[in-house]
Amino acid sequence: MPGTAGSRGNGVPVDRYVASHASYARAGRSLARGVSSAMKATQAPVPITVSRGAGSRIWDVDGNEYVDFALSFGPMLLGQSPDVVKDAVRGQLDRGIGFGAGNQHEAPLAELLCEVVPSAELVIFSNTGTEAVQAALRVARAATRRSRVVKFRGHYHGWLDSMHVAVPGLPGDGPGTAGQDPLAARQVTICPWNDTRALAAVLADDVAAVIMEPLNINGGCFAPEPGYLEEVRRLTREAGALLIFDEVITGFRVALGGAQELFGVVPDLTVLGKALGSGFPISAVCGSRDVMSVVATGTVAHMGNFNGSPLAAAAGLAGVSHLREHREEVYPRLESAMKVIAGAFERANSEHGLPVRFNHTVGAGFGFVAERPVRGHGDRLLSDAQAYGRFAARLLDKGVFVPARGLWYVSTEHSAEDLARAAEAVLAVAAECTDMSGDDL
Structure with a gap:
């Protein structure tokens, strides 16, 4: 002492x-x-x-x-320095750190996500939740050929200017910090959560996607009202808009398949991060084969030097496999x-x-x-x-x-x-x- x-x-x-x-x-x-x-x-x-x-x-x-109880703000679902993850990463370290080419962990990890996440038929990898949110929005806009996005007050979807508005803990619907481009969020409509009438009122034929934390952990660990997610699912389908679940926190933490498994509501696109890498920087967007086809065909160019890096993908494969085995x-x-x-x-x-x-x-x-x-x-x-x-x-x-x-x-x-x-x-x-x-x- x-x-x-x-x-x-x-x-x-x-x-x-x-x-x-x-x-x-x-x-x-x-x-x-x-x-x-x-x-x-x-x-x-x-x-x-x-x-x-x-x-x-x-x-x-x-x-x-x-x-x-901070757990690196969420990723360390298996605790600090889990052996199963360290062993996988050490094995990859002996073989190399990065290649500018595919690696042997990417496909098995994508297959595993398609197995355990209800919405997943195709997957892309990024490094952080913020990056993955932006990728999901780009996919949604390309798939629907629409531009506007609906987000909810008090939900957090990363720190980039386009979505860092109406953030948890701050009053008002403006930028979350100084220095943001005041025009970056002009295609974003803010809506109160757990209010189906408010959502129905803003849905129109220019809405590409509705994005939410299906369980609003960042806002204060707020649960959806009974039937709310089901009604949002119905409303978005009727409006021709995609439903995006930001499961950066809830993915693998509240259930192996995330909040969508917990509540039984399947979105069009899912954003994953944090616990996916057990502390290593990796995130993902996954969704239906039809929606994700805009990436598969090259219509949307998904870029990033470290996307699905060998070390992070090895960590993800080991960690999620462990969770599946012991769920x-x-x-x-x-x-x-x-x-x-x-x-x-x-x-x-x-x-x-x-x-x-x-x-x-x-x-x-x-x-x-x-x-x-x-x-x-x-x-x-x-x-x-x-x-x-x-x-x-x-x-x-x-x-x-x-x-x-x-x-x-x-x-x-x-x-x-x-x-x-x-x-x-x-x-x-x-x-x-x-x-x-x-x-x-």
């Missing part, structure tokens, strides 16, 4: 994070904002620097150990794990009066500081995001690592002991904090 000189006011030594502070300060001198993604920048008291990870745990450069035990376990976390939040509220809320599904959840349950995008805007960030910082002090913005992920490697430790940490913070908006945080 590092030395104990000084205190943050809650018994935690100032120098618990001394090496992370030094690492962050060094990075800030050459790396803009000191981190490589804005999602990491809000972590308090400092964006930690991780030295290694194994299973359900990570260790920072100060030697602090954490139960990891009967994996998904009930992920569901039970999230219920443990949800129960801790409920007790923090009922026993300690802490105004925390928790939405969850299989393998994923979202925490809030809010006086009332958070059911949708509007409710989230009324929650206290800054207070939740302080809550997450207190959990970090107790060895539980969660993203500051509310997301919780569990992996196949989280044990009953890990979950109990997280639950105890939530309750301990609740017992310490009499006012989530006060200075004691």
